[in-house]
Amino acid sequence: MRRWGWGSLVLTIGGSVLVWAVLAAASLCVGSSGDLGWPGRQVYEIRSEWVYMASLVGAALAAAGVVYQAILRNPLADPYLLGISSGASLFAYLWRFPVVAGVLGVLSTSSGRALSQQAFAFAGAMVAVAVVFTLASSRGRLEPITLLLVGVIVNAVNGSIFLLISELAKDLPNSGGPMTFLVGRIQTNLTPAQEWAAAWVIGVGWAVLLYLSGELSVAVLGTAEAEALGVRIQRLRWIGLIVASLVTASAVAISGPIGFVGLVCPHLARLMVGTDHRKVFPVATGLGAGLLAVADAGSRFMARETMAGTWPAVGVVTGLVGGPFFLALLWRTRLSGIEE
Amino acid sequence: MEAKGLTFAYGRRSVLREVNVSLWPGEVVALLGPNGSGKSTLIKVLLGHLHAAGQVSWEAKPLAEWTRRRLARRVAYLAQSPAWDGEQRVGEVLRLGRAPYWTAFGIESETDIQVIRAVAEMLGLANLLGRRMDEISGGQRQRVFLGRCLAQQPAAMLLDEPNTFLDLKHQVELCRLLRRLAKDDGVAVLMASHDLNLAGAFADRVVLLADGKVVADGPVREVMRAEVLAGVYGVGMEVIERPGGGAVVVPRVDGSDSPFS
Numbered sequence: 085m086r087r088w089g090w091g092s093l094v095l096t097i098g099g100s101v102l103v104w105a106v107l108a109a110a111s112l113c114v115g116s117s118g119d120l121g122w123p124g125r126q127v128y129e130i131r132s133e134w135v136y137m138a139s140l141v142g143a144a145l146a147a148a149g150v151v152y153q154a155i156l157r158n159p160l161a162d163p164y165l166l167g168i169s170s171g172a173s174l175f176a177y178l179w180r181f182p183v184v185a186g187v188l189g190v191l192s193t194s195s196g197r198a199l200s201q202q203a204f205a206f207a208g209a210m211v212a213v214a215v216v217f218t219l220a221s222s223r224g225r226l227e228p229i230t231l232l233l234v235g236v237i238v239n240a241v242n243g244s245i246f247l248l249i250s251e252l253a254k255d256l257p258n259s260g261g262p263m264t265f266l267v268g269r270i271q272t273n274l275t276p277a278q279e280w281a282a283a284w285v286i287g288v289g290w291a292v293l294l295y296l297s298g299e300l301s302v303a304v305l306g307t308a309e310a311e312a313l314g315v316r317i318q319r320l321r322w323i324g325l326i327v328a329s330l331v332t333a334s335a336v337a338i339s340g341p342i343g344f345v346g347l348v349c350p351h352l353a354r355l356m357v358g359t360d361h362r363k364v365f366p367v368a369t370g371l372g373a374g375l376l377a378v379a380d381a382g383s384r385f386m387a388r389e390t391m392a393g394t395w396p397a398v399g400v401v402t403g404l405v406g407g408p409f410f411l412a413l414l415w416r417t418r419l420s421g422i423e424e
Numbered sequence: 425m426e427a428k429g430l431t432f433a434y435g436r437r438s439v440l441r442e443v444n445v446s447l448w449p450g451e452v453v454a455l456l457g458p459n460g461s462g463k464s465t466l467i468k469v470l471l472g473h474l475h476a477a478g479q480v481s482w483e484a485k486p487l488a489e490w491t492r493r494r495l496a497r498r499v500a501y502l503a504q505s506p507a508w509d510g511e512q513r514v515g516e517v518l519r520l521g522r523a524p525y526w527t528a529f530g531i532e533s534e535t536d537i538q539v540i541r542a543v544a545e546m547l548g549l550a551n552l553l554g555r556r557m558d559e560i561s562g563g564q565r566q567r568v569f570l571g572r573c574l575a576q577q578p579a580a581m582l583l584d585e586p587n588t589f590l591d592l593k594h595q596v597e598l599c600r601l602l603r604r605l606a607k608d609d610g611v612a613v614l615m616a617s618h619d620l621n622l623a624g625a626f627a628d629r630v631v632l633l634a635d636g637k638v639v640a641d642g643p644v645r646e647v648m649r650a651e652v653l654a655g656v657y658g659v660g661m662e663v664i665e666r667p668g669g670g671a672v673v674v675p676r677v678d679g680s681d682s683p684f685s
Contacts (some may be wrong), residue, residue, distance in 0.1 A: 085515050085519075085537055085540065085541065085553060086537075087530060087532050087533070087534060087536065087537045088519075088530060089532065090531060093529055093531070093657070097573050144579065168664060235644075242607060274626060294529060295528055295529055297529065297530055298523065298529065298530020298531075299523070299530070300525075301516075301520060301530070302520055302523050304509065305506070305507050305520070306469075306507045307473075308468065308473050308501070308503055309490060309501070309503055309506060309507060310501075311470060311471070311472075311473055311501075312473075312501035313492075313494060313496055313521070313523045313524060313576070314492050314495070314496030314497070314523055315492065315523065316492050338624045356513065358511075358512075358516060359511055359512045359513075359516055360516055360519070362530045364503035365536060388557035
């Protein structure tokens with residue numbers, strides 16, 4: 085048995101970065117014209133932005149997924165399935181309204197605007213959290229499947245609200261097409277301020293969650309046992325829920341709600357390194373970053389097959405892969421039964 | 425540990441009424457009583473998981489002045505049916521017992537690893553550290569949970585029916601181990617149990633709960649009397665003194681205590 089010291093932490097993070105680097109390098113070799121191979125200098129400029137943005141978003145969603153699964157003691161939890169992503173997405177869309185923009189006119193600098201968009205998405209995420217958790221809890225308990233059911237319904241309602249608004253106000257400035265708010269897409273028409281704001285929020289939130297990663301392993305045991313092991317479990321759950329939702333919202337603000345990344349990556353990480361969250365958290369983050377870059381490259385590759393030279397949103401790819409994964413997991417969990 | 429005047433209710437249903445208990449280093453105390461007498465609730469109140477009226481103090485310091493982390497280094501708790509994940513390795517479970525000693529980011533010290541090794545050695549788990557929790561027997565699993573408690577290096581242990589899933593041999597082994605910990609290391613042990621005989625054989629003292637009240641509290645010989653037990657459990661009892669000391673309790677199953685006989 086090896087001691088978990090600073091060296092182990094640095095090595096694990098290093099290994100996770102390596103996993104990401106390999107997957108990201110592979111994604112760089114896929115172009116939207118269907119050509120494969122290491123890009124030239126100019127093409128690299130373009131493709132690398134796709135890869136970096138996808139990596140940032142994937143890392144955020146996977147990290148949030150690990151935390152939701154631990155604090156809710158629910159192996160099926162995911163920022164998208166919990167309805168949190170769609171809440172953040174809807175609010176990030178409302179932020180684009182001229183009325184809202186006018187009020188926010190005081191924040192005339194580009195970084196101020198970018199941060200206000202982040203704040204809006206976070207508010208949306210927290211509204212979704214409040215709605216979903218209130219509706220899903222009965223007598224202080226959260227039934228795992230009910231929680232997801234409510235989350236998916238909240239997704240559907242948010243989607244309808246969005247479609248209604250976008251029909252009523254056709255002249256709204258859209259970014260990345262209206263579908264972006266329903267099925268997430270990696271965008272490259274963001275301002276540098278938007279990209280940096282998201283990167284900072286996700287970075288800081290991630291560091292906070294890494295700090296708590298040891299306690300997350302204990303949280304999985306349940307309230308009484310976690311408390312007996314010295315963890316202030318209610319406080320941990322609140323901090324985890326809020327920070328994971330902040331990280332989710334930050335990613336959703338720049339990409340829309342991309343599903344299943346936060347579900348699949350924690351499970352893959354557990355298969356690789358076991359159940360200790362001190363390892364699972366960084367590894368899942370690396371996997372999330374790398375795999376979403378690969379998924380995005382996959383969607384880009386499909387551009388060859390389409391008439392208009394456009395390509396499906398990356399959310400389509402994650403849905404096609406992650407959906408069956410969810411069903412397999414659901415089937416397995418139903419066989420063994422979820423506790424509580 | 426001393427607790428005075430503990431009163432607790434779930435909603436309107438009162439569970440504990442003016443309970444006074446104490447626990448001293450080096451003693452094994454059996455907490456007995458029928459289902460619903462408040463044994464589990466009492467343990468949760470003593471740990472501060474439930475807040476009851478009255479006062480609980482550990483090492484002469486009121487519960488409110490303890491942080492969760494500090495208390496976890498002094499007092500360990502074994503739940504009635506501990507949560508477990510089949511994919512988890514035995515070593516990973518034992519490690520969690522050191523969580524109260526971890527620093528930021530869950531960083532461990534050399535001591536943490538030494539303690540886990542020693543505990544694994546003592547419980548005969550050293551060869552199982554790499555096994556998955558669903559690959560070992562129920563008895564072994566219970567030992568792993570006990571090991572997690574011991575890894576906390578507690579001065580006191582509160583166990584909620586640790587014998588529930590164990591066969592006779594493992595029950596006796598567990599009780600022997602608890603006795604040894606109390607004698608050699610001065611650990612205070614409070615064990616809720618259904619098994620009157622095992623408690624009678626291993627405990628220094630018995631606290632008998634009925635309907636949320638302490639009915640009797642004293643040495644085994646004083647508490648384990650037919651009339652006391654019959655009143656609490658509602659079944660006629662016969663206490664047979666054993667030649668070597670201690671006593672065996674048998675319920676009268678012939679119905680001679682029944683009003684219909």
